[in-house]
Amino acid sequence: MARPIYIAIAAVTLDGKIAKTKSHMSTWTSKEDKLFMRALLNKCDAIIVGNNTYKTAIKPLSKRNCIVLSRSANKLISKSSGLTRGVYSPPFKGGARGGYKPRLEYCNPKKSDLKKLIRDRGYKRIAILGGAQTYAYCLKNNLLDELYLTIEPIVFGKGINLFESRKFLEQKFKLDSIKKLNRQGSLLLHYKK
Amino acid sequence: MARPIYIAIAAVTLDGKIAKTKSHMSTWTSKEDKLFMRALLNKCDAIIVGNNTYKTAIKPLSKRNCIVLSRSANKLISKSSGLTRGVYSPPFKGGARGGYKPRLEYCNPKKSDLKKLIRDRGYKRIAILGGAQTYAYCLKNNLLDELYLTIEPIVFGKGINLFESRKFLEQKFKLDSIKKLNRQGSLLLHYKK
Numbered sequence: 435m436a437r438p439i440y441i442a443i444a445a446v447t448l449d450g451k452i453a454k455t456k457s458h459m460s461t462w463t464s465k466e467d468k469l470f471m472r473a474l475l476n477k478c479d480a481i482i483v484g485n486n487t488y489k490t491a492i493k494p495l496s497k498r499n500c501i502v503l504s505r506s507a508n509k510l511i512s513k514s515s516g517l518t519r520g521v522y523s524p525p526f527k528g529g530a531r532g533g534y535k536p537r538l539e540y541c542n543p544k545k546s547d548l549k550k551l552i553r554d555r556g557y558k559r560i561a562i563l564g565g566a567q568t569y570a571y572c573l574k575n576n577l578l579d580e581l582y583l584t585i586e587p588i589v590f591g592k593g594i595n596l597f598e599s600r601k602f603l604e605q606k607f608k609l610d611s612i613k614k615l616n617r618q619g620s621l622l623l624h625y626k627k
Numbered sequence: 628m629a630r631p632i633y634i635a636i637a638a639v640t641l642d643g644k645i646a647k648t649k650s651h652m653s654t655w656t657s658k659e660d661k662l663f664m665r666a667l668l669n670k671c672d673a674i675i676v677g678n679n680t681y682k683t684a685i686k687p688l689s690k691r692n693c694i695v696l697s698r699s700a701n702k703l704i705s706k707s708s709g710l711t712r713g714v715y716s717p718p719f720k721g722g723a724r725g726g727y728k729p730r731l732e733y734c735n736p737k738k739s740d741l742k743k744l745i746r747d748r749g750y751k752r753i754a755i756l757g758g759a760q761t762y763a764y765c766l767k768n769n770l771l772d773e774l775y776l777t778i779e780p781i782v783f784g785k786g787i788n789l790f791e792s793r794k795f796l797e798q799k800f801k802l803d804s805i806k807k808l809n810r811q812g813s814l815l816l817h818y819k820k
Contacts (some may be wrong), residue, residue: 448776448800448818449789450643570784583641585778587818591763591796595788596642603784607641609812612805619802623814625641625780 438552440577441478442562442569443471444596445584451593452564458594459490466615467584470622474582479557480537482548482577484568495563499537501551503568507540510551543571566598573603581607581625587618631745633770634671635755635762636664637789638777644786645757651787652683659808660777663815667775672750673730675741675770677761688756692730694744696761703744704733736764759791766796774800774818780811 445463446452453460460468475481480499488495488502537555541548552560562572572578597603607625615622638656639645646653653661668674673692681688681695730748734741745753755765765771790796800818808815 446643448774450639454795573782573784581641585816587800587802589766589790589796589798589800591766591790591792591794591798592788593795595785597782597784599784601784602647602786603782605782605784607780607782607812609780609807609814612807612814614802614805619800619818621802621805621816623778625812 435553436558438557439559439579440482440562440572441474441559441580441582442564442572442578443474443582444564444569445471445586446596447586447588447590447593449589449591450596451590452566452596454590454593456486456565456594457490462588463584463586464616464618464620467586467620467622470582470584470615475561478559478561480552480555481561481563482568482572483563484565485540487563487565487568491563496538497536499555499557500539501548501560502538502540503543503548503571504540505542505544507542508545509542510546511540513538513540543575548575548577566594566596570597570599570603573597573605574599579627580610581623583623583625584615585621585623587620629751631751631753632772633675633753633755633765634667634773634775635757635765635771636667636775637757637762638664638779639789640779640781640783640786642782642784643789644783645759645789646787647783647785649679649758649787650683655781656777656779657809657811657813659813660779660815663775663777663808668754671752671754673745673748674754674756675761675765676756677758678733680756680758680761684756689731690729692748692750693732694741694753695731695733696736696741696764697733698735698737700733700735701738702735703739706731706733736768741768741770759787759789763790763792763796766790766798767792772820773803774816776816776818777808778814778816780813 485504678697
């Protein structure tokens with residue numbers, strides 16, 4: 435079986451911030467970025483997201499298969515129902531519409547095997563939606579193959595960085611494509627490892 | 628007299644870092660970025676640079692008119708000689724070659740009037756070379772009209788941010804142009820206020 439592909443999606447300011455504070459919602463990103471993100475999520479089987487980020491976007495995320503990374507999950511918690519455990523859920527185009535029930539799972543990767551979970555579920559394309567600790571965890575653990583980075587033409591001056599890490603995590607990428615999303619100059623960059 | 632133009636030049640990683648540590652020299656940036664920077668500096672009359680950054684690049688910077696921002700400068704210190712005070716030095720193409728002596732001045736902007744100094748010197752185009760505190764000072768004090776941001780396709784994971792500020796400094800920009808500098812995908816972005 436082919437290895438799953440892990441695709442991080444992030445919007446940053448010119449100064450590399452993903453938010454002003456932990457509870458800051460992504461109201462500051464362009465509508466073009468939001469449209470792009472939704473289209474990309476439609477092509478993914480599941481989302482990896484941190485608990486804080488999940489809470490800031492429960493409504494849109496509850497329509498999709500989510501693995502929520504959480505330090506407080508002592509064991510794997512599966513909150514959704516109506517799906518046989520271990521059965522592959524195909525990519526979904528309409529979320530909860532059409533009777534489809536997405537799967538919500540809480541996983542502490544220090545206590546449960548995240549890679550095995552993804553293998554068991556049969557997920558092939560996984561979107562990583564942040565926040566900073568989740569992006570850093572994935573980068574560090576070889577769970578970040580591609581990065582879609584939208585650079586919004588705004589500066590915050592301070593805030594939450596793309597990666598939150600105590601150690602250096604030096605890694606090289608290669609720019610695959612560039613797309614200007616609007617007149618103001620929101621820029622969508624696609625990088626691969 | 629037209630207001631001087633302030634142009635910040637910075638190279639950042641994908642995660643918005645300008646260096647790993649305060650003493651980290653810019654050995655990690657692409658040669659294309661260095662060539663671009665040199666060409667742009669040749670079109671500027673003077674450089675504003677922080678004391679730490681100046682120390683990491685004394686040799687190339689000593690060929691150019693520099694205003695070094697330093698908290699320890701109690702009054703304006705002019706270290707270069709051979710130039711009549713207050714006389715305009717035209718843009719220079721070859722640095723110290725040809726008998727031209729660049730002007731080196733240390734300024735604490737809390738104690739000396741930086742804008743008046745630049746007016747007195749007749750500088751028309753000023754390049755801001757960082758580091759993080761200097762970029763933030765200029766942004767905060769309306770001394771940052773344009774930003775040339777080179778995004779190198781590398782991640783550090785942690786390090787020095789583009790701006791170092793205790794307060795939010797939210798400001799919008801407009802993307803003016805995009806240039807891919809090399810095959811790996813170093814990207815030169817030009818933003819204006």
